Amino acid sequence: MRALVFGASGQIGAPLLRRLHGAGWDVLAVSREPRSAAPGVQWLRGDLQHCDGLPAAVDAIFSCGPLDHFARWYAASRIDAPRVLAFGSTSAAAKLDSADPGERDLARRLREGEDGVLAAAAVRGAAATLLRPTLVYGAGRDLTLARIAAFARRRGWMVLPARATGLRQPVHVDDLAAAALAAQSAAASPGRGYDLPGGETLPYREMVARLLGAMQPAPRLLELPAPLFAIAFGAARLAGVARGIGDAAVGRLREDLVFDADPAARDFGYAPRRFDAASAAAPASG
Numbered sequence: 001m002r003a004l005v006f007g008a009s010g011q012i013g014a015p016l017l018r019r020l021h022g023a024g025w026d027v028l029a030v031s032r033e034p035r036s037a038a039p040g041v042q043w044l045r046g047d048l049q050h051c052d053g054l055p056a057a058v059d060a061i062f063s064c065g066p067l068d069h070f071a072r073w074y075a076a077s078r079i080d081a082p083r084v085l086a087f088g089s090t091s092a093a094a095k096l097d098s099a100d101p102g103e104r105d106l107a108r109r110l111r112e113g114e115d116g117v118l119a120a121a122a123v124r125g126a127a128a129t130l131l132r133p134t135l136v137y138g139a140g141r142d143l144t145l146a147r148i149a150a151f152a153r154r155r156g157w158m159v160l161p162a163r164a165t166g167l168r169q170p171v172h173v174d175d176l177a178a179a180a181l182a183a184q185s186a187a188a189s190p191g192r193g194y195d196l197p198g199g200e201t202l203p204y205r206e207m208v209a210r211l212l213g214a215m216q217p218a219p220r221l222l223e224l225p226a227p228l229f230a231i232a233f234g235a236a237r238l239a240g241v242a243r244g245i246g247d248a249a250v251g252r253l254r255e256d257l258v259f260d261a262d263p264a265a266r267d268f269g270y271a272p273r274r275f276d277a278a279s280a281a282a283p284a285s286g
């Protein structure tokens with residue numbers, strides 16, 4: 001079996017390559033950067049606009065990079081592949097009505113990407129499946145928990161607004177790689193999209209407290225009343241520390257973002273691990 005993988009150098013792509021190789025697949029992996037060969041993996045240099053050396057046919061295409069770019073590439077490509085597995089995000093639903101125009105635009109692009117992949121697959125008689133992770137961790141380079149861990153490691157503390165009690169379901173990147181492989185061979189998954197939450201639902205502040213508790217020495221968690229937090233957050237922004245974190249994201253700390261794993265469990269045995277704080281706190285290796 002031969003797979004073509006986009007986004008293979010990413011947080012989810014890297015464990016997916018290991019799992020594909022372990023399951024006996026030959027892998028063609030696309031990257032914009034030169035990469036050293038790994039067992040069972042041949043790297044092609046390119047992106048989602050242009051890539052030389054693509055074969056005429058593969059058994060499956062996996063997309064672990066930006067979904068909107070992949071949807072455009074897939075609609076225009078002629079490559080023959082009976083199965084397509086593409087990662088999107090639960091942000092497609094969670095940020096749909098955000099007060100932040102940038103977040104609403106992301107949600108729109110994710111939804112259009114999903115629709116585009118399903119429509120292009122239908123035209124060519126291929127079976128596509130969309131996979132939507134919640135908050136990803138485990139590779140040491142995600143923008144939530146790894147970023148909080150890096151900040152707290154440098155300073156010895158982390159600060160949250162009081163009552164940051166919105167529920168979260170952090171999901172380990174390796175569980176997502178396993179899900180992609182399982183969905184690939186599941187009879188019920190073609191033409192469907194699945195939310196892929198982690199195996200534990202917990203309040204945001206508890207998630208951060210456990211993350212900090214897994215670090216040595218454990219940084220302190222400070223919880224500030226909303227007006228004080230707003231001042232501290234404003235100062236952090238001015239200092240460039242809170243880059244990319246808007247008011248909408250801070251407001252969501254009190255909102256539950258909870259998704260249903262049952263359809264994925266039913267159709268391809270999805271069984272993600274409980275929140276592994278030690279793994280979330282570990283810096284990226286290599």
Ligand SMILES: NC(=O)c1ccc[n+]([C@@H]2O[C@H](COP(=O)([O-])OP(=O)(O)OC[C@H]3O[C@@H](n4cnc5c(N)ncnc54)[C@H](OP(=O)(O)O)[C@@H]3O)[C@@H](O)[C@H]2O)c1
Pocket residue numbers: 006007008009010011012013030031032033047048063064065066067069087088089090132133134135136137142143
């Ligand atoms: N991170 C999260 O918390 C999270 C949460 C929910 C869903 N997701 C989704 O899960 C998937 C994988 O996430 P990730 O964080 O592992 O991926 P990522 O870091 O966003 O991207 C994975 C890889 O895609 C390639 N890539 C990025 N931008 C590209 C572009 N404009 N054109 C072509 N290639 C590009 C890069 O590979 P090269 O540099 O080697 O080309 C990158 O290493 C994505 O669809 C993401 O939206 C992520």
